[in-house]
Amino acid sequence: MKRTLLPLNALRVFDAAARHVSFTRAADELAVTPAAVGQQIRALEDVLGVVLFRRTSKGLELTDEGLAGLDSLREGFIKFEESVQAMQAGQASDRYTIAAPREFYGMWLAPRLAAFRKGNPGARFTFHADEDADFTEANLDCAIRLVEGPGDFEGIQLAPARKVIVAASDAGPDALEDWIEWPGAALPEDAKPVLQVGNAGQALTSALAGLGRAILPFLLVEDALADGRLVALEGPSEGRRSYWLVAPRPQWRQAKMRALVAALSGEAAA
Template sequence: MAFEAAARHMSFTRGANELGVTQVAISRQIKALEDFLGVRLFERLNRSVRLTPEGGKFQQVVTGGLSQIAAAVVDFQKGRGNNHLVVGTTTAFSAYWLMPRLAKFHAAYPEIDLRFAVDDKCVDLKASGIHISIRYGNGVWGGLTSTYLCDSEVLPLCSPAYWKDRPQVDDPRMLLDEFLIDFDYVVDSRWSTWFEHFGVEVDQDPADISIDAYTSMVQAAQNGQGIALLSSPLVDDLIDNGSLIAPTSLPRQKLAGGYYIVTPKKADPCPALDIFRNWVLQEMFQGGSPVNP
């Protein structure tokens, strides 16, 4: 970098100013480079410098290499380098829906390199280098284009070991005597809201414990510690394999928010992005038609 800046400006001083170092530091770095190469790259004149023939050849090589590096960086940032794609997801969506299906994606599209940025906060996609993300919310985010993916519906779930051989109940008040696990992150999926939805008035918070990590809440329910309000489609696989069961016959409660696929507006065309988005939609809707929010 010292040589390139000095050669471009034809001045050690201006090159040093550009790089934020001293003129002495530039001079020492170039001297060390000349000693390593065994040739003089600059002719030192009274008040200026100029490239030697060898220095001119070396400048062409260095400039060309830096241009190739810069082009590669731009390609990576646009998602074209090595056909890689940075995908943002929430912790819950990543753990319980996306990761179990990734082998199918890699089998179908082995040429696409997926990289994941898992965060439950709404981060700036462009600033974070994320090409596409799956978010929970109302579908409206500034600077982003949203594609509806699915609703979010909660229902009480627990392990078979916790509920034992008891039959399902149809009266929500019968759960007030159970050990209830709350999710201290999304307000509309708490037990107090669930009871209110089914017309049950509660004088105080009905939850026995509150957890702020979705994966920990699911684990607690699977381990037989109590009943948690968990959301479909995230835990549908755990219901299908019998890890979780519904202790009530009550219908699922549809939440106000849903899941959306979001991408930055005015993003450059990216074939890998389109392939991944279409694959997620196909996986979500393969069992039926999408439900409009």
């Protein structure tokens, strides 16, 4: 059966006016003018074909028609509130579904999720290695992508866009001259790569193995530089792309997302 399109805003105004038996006090509650309340009531009366209020010498008064529907209307608004609370229940959830590049997960994200769990021991995570996964199909809370900006999503940059040329700390002289090429970083014009790979993760793994030097995002290799697995041959310098944590706008209003973003962005800024 086709449902009637209800004038919900006008019904909300009617509920407030009926509770206060005053357009002025209803207007104060709803943060509108008394004239706007009166306009909504008249429009609702036109839709329903009944008179809801009458003015008497004692002031405003509900008609029998207005009284007849009031209890059911208020029960309906309570149901609406319960429905909204049920839909928002995920905001308090401790489960996160995150998409990120595999190498970034291993080198940067996983240690920080472990630190996050120390303060949130009930947190549970599901990881997708495809950072470009569809949010709806994969039921993602957020994604971390190596991009120039958040695009159509809301996002926060985890660190400034910086790049660095790195090699394994124990790489031999030949490896320090050899280049590892991947699509996300343009090599110098005279460079002749000895190895071509498909992404930053493969370039990082190759550099760590001593196969040559690579241009990589600084955030990706920061920990490996700090613990001595890699050495910086040049940079860091300004780059074009950086790691962004992105999600559709509704996700950003979730309490659990705000907690995670605060933890990750705090780590990045430290």
